[in-house]
Amino acid sequence: MSNRLNVDYNAMDDEVFRQMVLEWYVENYPDELRFPPERMHWDESGAWYMQLAEKGWLAPGWPSKHGGMGLDVNKLLIFMDVGENYGVGRTPDQGITMVGPLLIQHGSQEQIDYYLPKILSGENIWCQGYSEPGAGSDLASLQTSAVRDGDDYIVNGHKIWTTLAMDANMIFMLVRTSKEGKKQQGITFLLAPLDLPGIIVRPIVNLGMHDEFAEVFFDNVRIPVAASVGGENNGWNIAKALLGHERVFIGSPKLAILAMSRLKSLANAANLFDDALFVEQFTALQLDVEDLTDAYKRFIEVLKRGGEFGPEVSMLKIWNTETLQRISEFTMDAAAEYAGIWGGIETDDGLVRASAEFIGSRPGTIYGGTNQVQRNILAKAVLRLPG
């Protein structure tokens, strides 16, 4: 199968492919957007999204018959790796990473034909409505209700931690369609435009004073039953399968490697490598990151062999997010009094903001299942401890 450019990327030599991607990034990706310190809004990243769309590289993992690049796991990993190394920032990409795979797997032909082209053209930007104020770690307890009224659902409720909802015009969400039986069994996957009457989006400012999240309120919102995916009360299973996609990337050591390089710049600027104690502590973190990289490679091999991750992938998330936090804490330590300012310290490699490193590494142990939940998963599903 070939994509619309009729290039069979998977047949290319790995190095040739890597070079091709890199060269195109170097030529086309805006310099000022490399390594963005926080998640970019559409006004910053939109032009890049459209450029990727035009190139046909917006959806590297989608099959080529749906307009993706059709990359196999190996090439997809290379593609991601080059982007991370070059500092290519994320676009509002939930349509590509979540909605596309969801519809290709569980959607009707009609839904596929209707929604996928709009993602590829940039007409539809999606956000994810899963969590609610009362349903965080315990997602299955979600209460946003969808009640049948003829061919529509009437939706009422409140979604939160909706990343970049203010940049999106579509939402994919989990709603409660039944209160019978186990709470996981009464959940349905639903798609909706955000400009329907009764929907209000409110940005939430995070500790870094950036409005990356939002909350979305639904007040008697009428959504056609035809916009549900995978059948009524089947949403939980679908969402769980989709999360598998997300969990791969949560183990990538790239953020930790970058944080180490900023710490190194800071330490050079402050002459800290003359201090034996600093060197010892720095090296301990360096090895934490190198060993994380080995663990990540080991897991990636599973994907390359065509396998999937089980509950064991939680260990990657724990080690990765907590290593990143330790690096940020040591960066604060190295910054001395400048740990207490918003601004940063000038180094040969640019400004290093210790407080931003520290604050920015906090949510890693909270989102995508807190690290307490990850430990519960490992205890129960891997160590098979009782209880």
Add this chain to the structure above:
Amino acid sequence: MEDISLQSRIDLLTEQQVMIQDSAIAFIAQDEELRKVRENRFVQPGFDNQIWQEMAELGWFGFLVPEAYGGMGLTFADLHTVLIQLGKGLVPVPFTATAVMAAGAIVKGDNEALKMDRLPSLVSGDWKPALAWQETTGGIDARTVEVKLKDGRIWGKKILVPDAGGADDFIVSVLSDNGTELYMCGKDASGLTIEHEQRVDGGFYGQLNFDGVRVGDRVASAGVATGVIESVLDEGRLAASAELLGVMTRALEISVDYMTQRVQFDKPIGSFQSLQHKAVDLFVLSEISRSVVLQVVELFDAGASQIECALAASRVKARCSDAAMQVTKETIQLHGAIGYTDEANIGLFLKRAMYLSSWLGNASAHRASYAKLKLQAETADE
């Protein structure tokens, strides 16, 4: 909100301490929602002048000032209960910088006329001096002074002056032909420019650039100035540690409360053992910190030697800086996603801890300083 500290279980307070503590508790109870903190964030001068006046009326600025100069001549045993409450309430004022350090510099200095003239207006809240001693980051060494005093004019740069925008005058350490001295300098003096750097907690650090600024009154002469600076820095470290103790204590109280209210998996999250143990570990950290603060308060009040005070100041600042960071960052985790929002108050405690724990030397700087001083002291004993 219930006090979770061990104070009522195991500590004995004097009647006077209880009275002072009660007035401080009542004071911060006026703004339990921390609206004042939010109102004053990132807006010059970074603190609230009305709060400053209310504190003056409670007499707090005069606690460490002798009666002869309009103060009350009290001790840290009395003041520390106020400082802990100021930390708990995140009260947005540079209390430690002005009422402990700048006031202390004048009191401990050797200009009697200046003391008679200026200290009463400091006590009444009408005059706010700020101490400008620091020239490099790292926060420990006050002996290396490179800002020059030549022919009555100051040249050079001082950094990290908390909330400099609200100060009326600066007390500046300078190197003259006589050695290190402390001089006053008006905030509007010609040749003085101030750059303000935003702090994470919403206040500001000022950088003072002196370009031939004419000096005002001398605060401490060459014979005493270095000792004065070192002494007020150590008192500042103790005061900041007491504030940090308040910050961590309230952060934990709020979190224990939240863990009792917040339900997931059909139970309060406080019923999960992994979170209970985390909360208990933070409690142990905060009570270890309180133990050190109480002992160091006693030591300072007993008139310990400079080296004993320096050791104790490093010990208490190292412990409280570390513990406050540990506690406030873990209380974010205990709150989950809501803890990572600006609208939840718990983040304000983390940010105050980020400021106070790095100001006047962070934990590693003070551990290093402690090791060095300890070695010196032991060598001197032999």
